[in-house]
Amino acid sequence: MKMDNETKMSSNWIQANLEGRKMAADLVGRIVSDQNPTLLGWALKEMISRKDFGGVEVGFANEIAECLIKGNANVRQYPAS
Numbered sequence: 001m002k003m004d005n006e007t008k009m010s011s012n013w014i015q016a017n018l019e020g021r022k023m024a025a026d027l028v029g030r031i032v033s034d035q036n037p038t039l040l041g042w043a044l045k046e047m048i049s050r051k052d053f054g055g056v057e058v059g060f061a062n063e064i065a066e067c068l069i070k071g072n073a074n075v076r077q078y079p080a081s
Contacts, residue, residue, distance in 0.1 A: 013054070015055070016054055016055025016056045016059065017055040017056070017058055017062075018059060019055075019056050020055060020057060020058060020060035020062075020063065021059040021060065021062065021063040023056070023059075023060055024063035024064050027039060027040065028063075028067050043060075047060070
């Protein structure tokens with residue numbers, strides 16, 4: 001079956017998104033096991049320095065956001081500034 005460019009791009013994007021989700025899940029596991037929240041900052045710094053925002057980055061962000069939603073009972077409340 002021959003795919004057109006849009007289908008190839010879509011397929012690649014979906015795969016990239018899944019890869020980003022896996023990377024985020026691994027990172028969250030490491031953050032929890034090491035009790036080191038600064039790892040997220042380092043990962044974000046690396047992604048920003050690449051100046052590219054595609055499927056991997058979207059998948060990564062979505063996975064982190066979904067982890068936050070699932071664990072929202074532990075979100076700290078900061079006073080308004």
